[in-house]
Amino acid sequence: MAATDADTAEKARASGNEFYKAGQLAKVPVSNLSAVKYETGDYKGSITYIEQALALSAAGTNNAAKIDKLNARLAKCFLHLRDFSSTKDASLAISNQDLRIELSESLESALKLQTAVADECALRKQILNHVPRFKSWLSNVAEYYPSGHDQAELLREPLGIDKNGKRLDISLLFAGCGDARNVYAALASMGVREDDSERNFGHLHMTMLDLKHASIAKVLILFNMMHEIDKEMTTKGPHPTDYFLVMAYVFACQIIPPFVQKKLQSNIQDLIDRLENKKESLSFIHLHACDTEAVIRVLRQWQSPWPAISKPAHVRKLIEEKTPPPNPLAPDKGPESPEKKDLRKFAALFPSQALARQWEPSLADTLAEYKKTGKGKKLLQQIDVTWAVNNTLIDYDVADYELEIPGGSCPYLEFDPLEMVSAADFASKSGEGAKAKTNNSIDRLADVFRVITISTMKLHSQKRLTVEMIVGEMTDIMERIRYNALEHRRPDPKNSKTDEPLDPTKFPQTYDYIHMSNIPDYIGGHLTTFLVARPLLNDKSLSSLRFNNLLNPPEFENHEAFQSEYLLMHDKEHIKSHFSVRRRPGASIADNPIFKSMFAGKISSFAFEGDMIWDRMPRKQMTYQQLLPRAAFEKWMHGHFLKICIPYPRPIFSGSPVYAPLNLTAVIHLMISMFEMGYPAHWLLRVFSQLCSGVITTTARPPTERVTNAPAADAVHAPKEFSVQPWVSSLLPCSASGVV
Incomplete structure (x- = not known):
C-alpha cells in the first residue's frame, strides 16, 4: 500500500510539473503552486500553499526530503516577511541538519541586524553622514560658476487648483540653482498668473539648493535689494529707483558702474547685519544657522576686491586671454551689433542715455561723446578709474586655491553678458512681455527684474511665500528631505517653541516641480536622478522633474x-x-x-x-x-x-x-x-x-x-x-x- 501511495504521489508531482511548465496553474499541486508563488515574490501566497501541502503530506506518505524542502521554503518566506518567530519555528521543523543550520544562521544574522538598527532614523543619518555615493575626487574645492547656461522660461505647469476648484499650496525645488535665473522666472510666473482680485494657488514654497555658499550669498543680495525697493515704495510712495538697473548689473556683468557698486556694497553690509541679527531678517527666507556663518564669510570677502582681479583692466585682460579666436567654420551670424562691439572693446554694458543721465550723469556725458565721435579712449579711462569689478562673480576660496596650484585656472569671467541678458529675459522669449521700450540690453534686463521684484514682494506681503535656502550636494540633500533627516527641518526636543518667522518642521517633503539644470551630467545621469528625485515628487499633483544635458x-x-x-x-x-x-x-x-x-x-x-x-x-x-x-x-x-x-x-x-x-x-x-x-x-x-x-x-x-x-x-x-x-x-x- 505504501509503495502504491508513493507511486501515486510521484505521478502527481510529475503531472503537476507538466501543468506548471504549460502555465496551467489551476491543475498544479499545491506544493508546486507554493514554488510559483515564492518565485514571483508572493510570500504570503506561498505560505498558504505550503501549509496546505504540509497538511496533505502529514495525511499521506511521510517523505522527509519533500517536507524539509517545504519547511525550508516556509522559513524563507517568513524571513523575507521579517516574521522571525515563525521563521524559527519553520527552521526547527527541518530534519536535515545542514539545511537547518544554514537557515538558523540566516535568521541569527537578521536578528542581529534588527537589533543594530532599532533606531532607523539614527542609522539613516549615520549612512548619510559617512557613506559616500561618489568616487573620490582629487580636488576638495568645488568650482563656482557665477553665470548659468539655462534658458529661463516662465513656469507653465498646471499647478495650484485641483479638479474641485480648491486652491492648493505649491512647492518647487531648484537644485543647482546657480545664478537663480530659473528661480526668478518661476517667481515672476507665479506673480503674473493671477491678478489682485483672484488667487489661483495657496502658499508658494521654494527650496533653493546649491553646492556653493557663494551662489546662495549672491541670491540673498538680490532678494535684499527687492526688500529695499519694497521698503522705499512703502515709505516714500511710487518713485523712480535705480535698484532694478543695479540688480541687472549685479546679475549679468563683470564690471559695474559706480552707482551700482555703491548700492551693492551697502546691501552687502545690510545683509550681514541681518544675518548677524543686528537688523530684522528677511522674513520670507529661511537659511539654516549651519550655513549662515559661511555665507557671512563670503559676503565679507566681497566687501573688498580679490587682489589678482581688482580692476576693470584685469577683467578685460582675462576675457581677452580666455576668449577663443573666431572659428572660420562657424556659421556666419551676420554683422555685430553696436552693443556687441562695445562689449568687445570695453568689457562693459552701457545703459540708455536716459538712464545714464538719471543715475550716473558723468557717464552719460562721456558715453554721448563716444557715440558721437566713435573715440573710446576717454570712456575707457573713465571705466578704469571709476568702475568696479563685480566681486560676486568670484569665489575667493576657489580663486585662492587655483592660484596656489601649478596650472590652476582663473575665475570664470569670460562669459558673454549679452547672452546672460538673453537667457534671463524670459518675458520677451515667451511673447508675453510688453514690447520693449528700448533695444538696450541692460535696460531690458532691468525691466525683467522689475517684474520679478513686484511678483516676489506681492507674494511676500500676502504672506504666501517661503524661500528655503540650502547649501549641499543634490543627492545628499534630496535623500535627507525624503527621510526627514535634514537637521534644520527636525523639531528640537529641547525647545518646542521657535522665534523664527518660519517653521522649518512644516516645510514640504514632496514637490510639484523639480528643476535640476544640468547637475545630472555630473552625478550619474538618469540613474541617480530617478533614484533620489522621483521619490520627492508630489503624488497628489501633476508633478514633474526636469534637467538638461549641457556637458x-x-x-x-x-x-x-x-x-x-x-x-x-x-x-x-x-x-x-x-x-x-x-x-x-x-x-x-x-x-x-x-x-x-x-x-x-x-x-x-x-x-x-x-x-x-x-x-x-x-x-x-x-x-x-x-x-x-x-x-x-x-x-x-x-x-x-x-x-x-x-x-x-x-x-x-x-x-x-x-x-x-x-x-x-x-x-x-x-x-x-x-x-x-x-x-x-x-x-x-x-x-x-x-x-x-x-x-x-x-x-x-x-x-x-x-x-x-x-x-x-x-x-x-x-x-x-x-x-x-x-x-x-x-x-x-x-x-x-x-x-x-
Missing part, C-alpha cells in the same frame, strides 16, 4: 542612447514601470530647415535639446508580468556593477566629458529601489550574494566604448565567469553600514 550632448545620437548610457535601459515602458516616470515629448528641431542646412549629417538634433521633462507616473509595485525576466534582471544588475567597477577609460581632457562618478553604493540603492517596485527579495539576495562571493557568471559585459548605446545595453552575451573579488571589499562595508 556632452554631441556624445549622444538620441534619447535612447542618452538613457542607455546611464540606465542601461531605454524602453519607455520599462523606464515607466521601473522608475515611475515618463518623458514628456519635447520640441524637435530635426526637421527645421535651418538645422538641416547647417548641421544635417554633422551633429544630431539631440545636441539642441532643451529641458527634458519627466512626468510623475503612479508609483506602484510592478506585477510579475511587468518584471524583467529573472535572467534579464540579473544581467541588468550585473551590467551596472561592471560598468562602475570596470568603466571604459576616460580621456584626461575632453571637450565633452562623459563622467562615471558612481561608486558601488549605486548598485545597492538600485537594488533597494527595485525591491520597493516589486522585485522579489530572493532575486535581489541572489544577485547580492553572487557579487559578495567574488565570482559571478553573467551575460553582461563591461562597457567597450565610452558611451553605452541602446544596442550595447540590450546585448546578451554568452554566459561568462568573472572574478569580482577586488571589489568585494568595497561592497561589503556598504551592506554592513546598513545601506541594504
